[in-house]
Amino acid sequence: MDCLKSTPDRFLRYGTGGFRGDATVVEPAFARCGALACLRSKVLGGSVVGVMVTASHNPERDNGLKITEQDGRMLTQSWEALAEECVNAEDGAESLNGILQSFPESQCNRAVVVVGRDTRESSQKLSELVLAGASAFGADAYDVGEVTTPELHWIVRSRNSSSALAPYRDAMASALSSGIQGLSVDCANGIGALALKDIVSRAGISGISIFNDRKDKGLNLNCGADYVQKEHTVPVGHIPADRSASLDGDADRMVYYRFREDQFELVDGDKILAFVMRHLNG
Structure with a gap:
């Protein structure tokens, strides 16, 4: 030992x-x-x-x-x-x-x-x-x-x-199969990029743009959910769309953001969870 x-x-x-x-x-x-x-x-x-x-x-x-x-x-x-x-x-x-x-x-x-x-x-x-x-x-x-x-x-x-793992990604892909347009995702140069690319491929959709998906660009370096939430700005290397999201390095945290009248507007994870729970409770 x-x-x-x-x-x-x-x-x-x-x-x-x-x-x-x-x-x-x-x-x-x-x-x-x-x-x-x-x-x-x-x-x-x-x-x-x-x-x-x-x-x-x-x-x-x-x-x-x-x-x-x-x-x-x-x-x-x-x-x-x-x-x-x-x-x-x-x-x-x-x-x-x-x-x-x-x-x-x-x-x-x-x-x-x-x-x-x-x-x-x-x-x-x-x-x-x-x-x-x-x-x-x-x-x-x-x-x-x-x-x-x-x-x-x-x-x-x-x-x-x-x-096993495949049903997880299939379930995620099924949730996306109805189609999503105008969504841009910053993957913090982390593992989320690999998973999201596979899920998008399984779903057969093209409305999601993936950015910050390279390990050699620095994990969480001026990008990712924590950076966006703290700095209230768009991550480096990310081209915002009508709707944008950032994952963190291991993809268990996410924030949404958008521009309204040229003003950066952040929707953090707690608010997203509240919306989800309200929906599930009818």
């Missing part, structure tokens, strides 16, 4: 976005969190648990990870403290074994962990550490490659109900 020996040089906290920070600083967390995801899967009776390697809207030099529950939700709050305990412990293996022993009701030896990642240069190496940590504690660990954070959540939930 050599992959679990590395210890961070400062205390790492598990926040709403999981562990996140400079990729070189948070690196020791990845193998240990892979092992922790394995333990979580065992406690859940062998259900699939996910780990997403991403720092979302942070600069490209950063990275992080989030653990996903078997139903697609984020890691249950009671386990966040356990994540901090095992990541910051001097002896990672000893801490993880102690956590497992604190759940005597779990007799399941089977564990399944799926690992996804965004397009950051450091994500490949860090996802391999997660896979190594999960395997070291006995999990069947699977690399699902470059996916958006919502897709990783879908994969975890659907694998616990015998499905």
Whole structure:
């Protein structure tokens, strides 16, 4: 279990976005969190648990990870403290074994962990550490490659109900099949560009223009949802249409914006969610 020996040089906290920070600083967390995801899967009776390697809207030099529950939700709050305990412990293996022993009701030896990642240069190496940590504690660990954070959540939930990624993109494509005209999307030079291009192709539509879709242009650099929301301006490299949207680096955040009488007008995600809930409630 050599992959679990590395210890961070400062205390790492598990926040709403999981562990996140400079990729070189948070690196020791990845193998240990892979092992922790394995333990979580065992406690859940062998259900699939996910780990997403991403720092979302942070600069490209950063990275992080989030653990996903078997139903697609984020890691249950009671386990966040356990994540901090095992990541910051001097002896990672000893801490993880102690956590497992604190759940005597779990007799399941089977564990399944799926690992996804965004397009950051450091994500490949860090996802391999997660896979190594999960395997070291006995999990069947699977690399699902470059996916958006919502897709990783879908994969975890659907694998616990015998499905996979393709139905997610097919469902998204079906929602777009009626046709959308005049929509321009800034993909923050992140993983959302790959997913959106595939979804648009599946839908067979041409009304969506995709911008900021290249990894070599800098992830979240003067573009993306966080930039637009904070700066209240159009992202660099983006040509606005009648309606425009920006995703963040892992495509789990989106803002809409438009120009009305030459004035920039932002519709943030909270308002969009309120409109959706109002529609669903009739």
